[in-house]
Amino acid sequence: MNNQNVIEAQKLTKKFGDFTAVNAISFKVKKGEIFGFLGANGAGKTTAMKMLIGISKPTSGEAKVVDYDVYTQPELIKNNIGYMSQKFALYDDLTVRENITFFGGIYGLKRSEIKQKAEALINELGLHEVAADLVGSLPLGWKQKIAFSVALLHEPKIIFLDEPTGGVDPITRRQFWEMIYKTAHEGTTVFVTTHYMDEAEYCDRVSIMVNGKIKALDSPTELKKQFQVASMNDVFLKLARG
Amino acid sequence: MKRFIGFIKKEFYHIFRDRRSLFILFGMPVAQIMLFGFAITNEINNVDIAIYDKSNDVTTQQLISKITSSKYFTNKQRIHNEAEIESVFKKGKVKAVLIFEKDFDKKLTKNHQATVQIITDATDPNTANTISNYVNSILKNYQQEKNKEVKLAYQIVPQTRMYYNPELKSVFMFVPGVMTIILMLVSAMMTSISITREKEMGTMEILLVSPIKPYQVIIGKVFPYIFLSIINAAVIIVLSIFIFKMPVEGSLFLLGLESILFIINALSLGILISTISETQQTAMMVSLMGLMLPVILLSGFIFPISSMPLPLQIISHIIPAKWFIIILKAIMLKGVGISFIWKETLIILGMTLFFMGLSIKKYKIRLE
Numbered sequence: 001m002n003n004q005n006v007i008e009a010q011k012l013t014k015k016f017g018d019f020t021a022v023n024a025i026s027f028k029v030k031k032g033e034i035f036g037f038l039g040a041n042g043a044g045k046t047t048a049m050k051m052l053i054g055i056s057k058p059t060s061g062e063a064k065v066v067d068y069d070v071y072t073q074p075e076l077i078k079n080n081i082g083y084m085s086q087k088f089a090l091y092d093d094l095t096v097r098e099n100i101t102f103f104g105g106i107y108g109l110k111r112s113e114i115k116q117k118a119e120a121l122i123n124e125l126g127l128h129e130v131a132a133d134l135v136g137s138l139p140l141g142w143k144q145k146i147a148f149s150v151a152l153l154h155e156p157k158i159i160f161l162d163e164p165t166g167g168v169d170p171i172t173r174r175q176f177w178e179m180i181y182k183t184a185h186e187g188t189t190v191f192v193t194t195h196y197m198d199e200a201e202y203c204d205r206v207s208i209m210v211n212g213k214i215k216a217l218d219s220p221t222e223l224k225k226q227f228q229v230a231s232m233n234d235v236f237l238k239l240a241r242g
Numbered sequence: 243m244k245r246f247i248g249f250i251k252k253e254f255y256h257i258f259r260d261r262r263s264l265f266i267l268f269g270m271p272v273a274q275i276m277l278f279g280f281a282i283t284n285e286i287n288n289v290d291i292a293i294y295d296k297s298n299d300v301t302t303q304q305l306i307s308k309i310t311s312s313k314y315f316t317n318k319q320r321i322h323n324e325a326e327i328e329s330v331f332k333k334g335k336v337k338a339v340l341i342f343e344k345d346f347d348k349k350l351t352k353n354h355q356a357t358v359q360i361i362t363d364a365t366d367p368n369t370a371n372t373i374s375n376y377v378n379s380i381l382k383n384y385q386q387e388k389n390k391e392v393k394l395a396y397q398i399v400p401q402t403r404m405y406y407n408p409e410l411k412s413v414f415m416f417v418p419g420v421m422t423i424i425l426m427l428v429s430a431m432m433t434s435i436s437i438t439r440e441k442e443m444g445t446m447e448i449l450l451v452s453p454i455k456p457y458q459v460i461i462g463k464v465f466p467y468i469f470l471s472i473i474n475a476a477v478i479i480v481l482s483i484f485i486f487k488m489p490v491e492g493s494l495f496l497l498g499l500e501s502i503l504f505i506i507n508a509l510s511l512g513i514l515i516s517t518i519s520e521t522q523q524t525a526m527m528v529s530l531m532g533l534m535l536p537v538i539l540l541s542g543f544i545f546p547i548s549s550m551p552l553p554l555q556i557i558s559h560i561i562p563a564k565w566f567i568i569i570l571k572a573i574m575l576k577g578v579g580i581s582f583i584w585k586e587t588l589i590i591l592g593m594t595l596f597f598m599g600l601s602i603k604k605y606k607i608r609l610e
Contacts (some may be wrong), residue, residue: 053451054451055447055450055451062448075453077453078451078453081451081452083447083451083452085444085447085448085449086444087443087444088448089444089448090445091252091255091256091336091443091445091446092443093255093256093259093260094252094255094256098252098255101248102251102252103452105248105249106245106248106249106449106452106453106454107245107452107453108245108453125335134259160451194350222299
């Protein structure tokens, strides 16, 4: 594997019975880039992502994530990636601090490490007043930011975000993307699925999936040029309509 | 191991912060055992009856005072004509009416025979039956006292002894049943709900993506409930010993071990339920319909298995609760040791292994 690539997929396929959810997709993700994984609902994004994070076995094809094979080394992959899903990753009936402690714990961080990281996180997000509150009582935008920071607690090499900004207001989305930029800048690769086309513009490169296949893969600027349209939204519509 | 402890700590936070589950865990066992112990009973006490005494002589008065002075019956009212009988029943004031025929004493001395009619309200057949039996035996008793001097030509004297529960206390029957229900409910329903909750909230996915292993997740979720169920079993046993004077003739240690085995059996059922249901609602419905009803109806807790139709008797064999109730009664009332209940114990053990194997298989399929 090239040192510059943190994900390499070769003809990765997933079939459920007769239905091919992911049809021989091949792509590479470079270290430190923000890789947008786009597609309509049911295009196969989530299935593809599940194979990469080691909770679903591919039917055929090959994939390596952080140098580890998805078939034989899913445990090693799990230690080196972070994950945040469209549903909330935090426990509503635990306080902010308890959530941090719990997730730090299951990733095997030392107690002193967790304490130190919890303080840093609370400082950074300005959570002093709510650190002892139950997460359930916080506004959605805050929960998301905390969930994101918690997913980064163990300093993963790649963070997978599954539609992370679903249902939040534009200002919070904006702030969230600032956090994503900062993370990528610090060297963590960001793999993000979304169906907000304006968010696609923020990515370094995007791939667009239609019916289980990757139909386009390039930087947003190149894609717009290639399809001769003004926005990613139009690129997507052109592809999705075939 | 450290991960595991953190996990269990989190699980206890969930349990103690959710009032509903706390109530189910600790309020219900106490409420149920009190309810079954005090309120729901097969015995009759202070049943209201009406008396229509057409004769009103010495003998009938003696009989009436004998009947109403027992703790079973209270003379609610006197009736003076036939039409009133129907109306007292319809008003629901009394459960039975006793009618002494005219010239009762005279007929008894002259013809050596007189009749008492016992009319009962059989909308509740069991009670009606019990009432009529009780009245009959009081009458028989009176008769024997009167006939003391007379020697009968032939006489068969039945000597009845009720082993293991001489006073026929219904609480002795309810305690093992209630204990079984509660352990089943707490262990199976609560674990299946708590596992499906993680699925529903999306946190299960996060856990599966983390380095913590699936079996660690399951054990971590189940462990607190083993602990709480053991406390529950202890509370029930203590309550029944001290409040209802339930005997524990056999070894308390064996009783504890068997209870733990049954708790693990119920937990493995709970895990199995959580693998087939996606939401908490489904898990709850499956637990209630699939576990609670059979436990109440088919385990022999309330309705004797031997009087069920054959197909139901066969079904009752696959209900773990049936075997546990047999074990509980054997240890608590008969005071037997493991040599008498090893078969039942093995059956529960086998079922537990089966449920566990099945859930592991199901769990793997889900992960594929």
